[in-house]
Amino acid sequence: MFSRRDIQKSVEQLATVLSKKQLVLLVQKLNSSSFEQVSAEWEVVVLAAISRIALLKHEHDSGGSSRPDVRATVCDLGLEFVADVCAVSDATMEDENPVDFFRDEMFAVARELGIAGAGLFLHVEPLEKTEPKQRRLLALPPKGEIQRFIRVHVRPFLQQLAAEPALDRVLEHSEDTVALKVRYDASERRISGGGWPNYTWPRTSRHNPMYRILQQKSDQLRASGFDGLKGVIVCDAGCETLGSRSESITNGFFAQHRKTVSFVATLKIPDANTSVGGRPRLETKWDLFWNPHHEVTDRPLVEETFARVVALLPPALRASQYARNRSFAPDLRYHQSFEGAYMIDGSGSRERIRVSARAVLQTLAGNLRFRESWGYSIPVQVFQAQINEGRMIKSVQLERSEHDDDDWLVIEFDDPDPAVSPYRVPDECAQV
Structure with a gap:
């Protein structure tokens, strides 16, 4: 926070x-x-x-x-x-209704099988309420049984998707206190999702x-x-x-x-x-x-x-x-970083570029996560444009951000440098 x-x-x-x-x-x-x-x-x-x-x-x-x-x-x-x-x-309600844990485990298996996850939708039915104090409200397996459930029931379904990714498929499971559906839309290339009843809404003024x-x-x-x-x-x-x-x-x-x-x-x-x-x-x-x-x-x-x-x-x-x-993602290297963010000063002139100081440090340290992240983000393209124009770094300054957990590295580029660009005719020549 x-x-x-x-x-x-x-x-x-x-x-x-x-x-x-x-x-x-x-x-x-x-x-x-x-x-x-x-x-x-x-x-x-x-x-x-x-x-x-x-x-x-x-x-x-x-x-x-x-x-x-x-x-x-x-x-x-x-x-x-x-x-x-x-x-x-x-937290207690989420432990009793572990839909996020189920989705995380399901998508982990999907990635293992080479499925990106787009087009996968999970739908969970409500569990019948028998008493006001009841905390388990979604028809899901208990948290401790989810990995086994996915291995036995969901993994074979995902293996079919991996073998024939162009086909729509639906897995429906309904027995005892478990009622859910996993749907795959082969035409969907961007999003995943699903639906289930709200289980965090207070059932009474005292049971919450x-x-x-x-x-x-x-x-x-x-x-x-x-x-x-x-x-x-x-x-x-x-x-x-x-x-x-x-x-x-x-x-x-x-x-x-x-x-x-x-x-x-x-x-x-x-x-x-x-x-x-x-x-x-x-x-x-x-x-x-x-x-x-x-x-x-x-x-x-x-x-x-x-x-x-x-x-x-x-x-x-x-x-x-x-x-x-x-709180369950405690790796301080990634905590509240400007990673992937950048700012360009002056109407796209590209002469001054602000990038995450932490991302630069991690990249220089050989951190693969940051190298991969930058490899597909705009800052790399911006720097490549400077190289293509034959520009060299003129100055580097650190811009502190008092209330953030990262700082900006401000990189200023000079005019095209003959060290890395073609020779050019000066703008001003002698009048002969």
């Missing part, structure tokens, strides 16, 4: 208020390749922002058996509160990831021993409930939990349709929900506090709805 550079700055900010032991635990989570990474990313940037406007104590002992993430004193507002920071996702995390945090805050304002800061890590039903679910939570939690603040980074300089314009959005059974005197102060906190968060690079999926 945020650049690694900005996250590191937040860690350094927290070094002024947290102990080394506390920071070590946070950094270990940040460096993990699990969901902890996403949760820690939110926690670090939120804690750092709070520490800039308030006296922050992290995991402070308030006399109880639990230690909340935040104990903050906002001096100019005369406000003190404790809160837990948490990230919520649809957001309600569960609020209930868990309420129990922990109750055990903290703190007598003042208590709240939960819920951050989006790919949870449909947070984007569509957060108000109704929070109100339902307050109806059942009247005493402990005074407020729930939600943070999310919606996807953007508009862009600046070819990049999406992303903003962190927040909402504050107040427990109607608590005095409203402090509500304006809490709202002012969170307005300040969100204003101090780093610029977002990616929408939060994709956060969980990215």
Whole structure:
């Protein structure tokens, strides 16, 4: 969601208020390749922002058996509160309905057989609902049985496609709790896809990831021993409930939990349709929900506090709805790179070209992924055009990008150079 550079700055900010032991635990989570990474990313940037406007104590002992993430004193507002920071996702629902895993495994076998994947469509039927708490909603094999299912049922179908790619084919499988169809359209050369019921939509106001995390945090805050304002800061890590039903679910939570939690603040980074300089314009959005059974005197102060906190968060690079999926691709060489991107200054004059500094470094280091990527992208053609025109590099400068995880290498080309171009008659000659 945020650049690694900005996250590191937040860690350094927290070094002024947290102990080394506390920071070590946070950094270990940040460096993990699990969901902890996403949760820690939110926690670090939120804690750092709070520490800039308030006296922050992290995991402070308030006399109880639990230690909340935040104990903050906002001096100019005369406000003190404790809160837990948490990230919520649809991870459990995705594990119970592993349609993405099924597709990934199916396409991996297809590529192994020489099939690019275009024209393949997966359709999954819904599973009959028998109880409100039911989490398995798609008629798919359990996640642990998918590889065997594909090997036994799908691979022979894909082998037929590989043998006769010009023929349309359909595989239908229906038995017990599995009902799906794989369709191949031989005329489709560009896209793949499919369809299945929405399995992340909250079935009830209580049986969903957001309600569960609020209930868990309420129990922990109750055990903290703190007598003042208590709240939960819920951050989006790919949870449909947070984007569509957060108000109704929070109100339902307050109806059942009247005493402990005074407020729930939600943070999310919606996807953007508009862009600046070819990049999406992303903003962190927040909402504050107040427990109607608590005095409203402090509500304006809490709202002012969170307005300040969100204003101090780093610029977002990616929408939060994709956060969980990215946490399982931890190769830092490819994280938020400008790879493949380029910019040409001056109406196509091609005299100044900006390219990814990381991509250049990886290419020089012999990284095959980057060499292959550049081999089929426009920057190679642009550089080839400079060579064809007999131009040499005039200068190279590094243009830092503060809130990105890459920099631009600005390469300026000179006029045609006789070292690599034909001799030419000068523009100005003596008048004889």
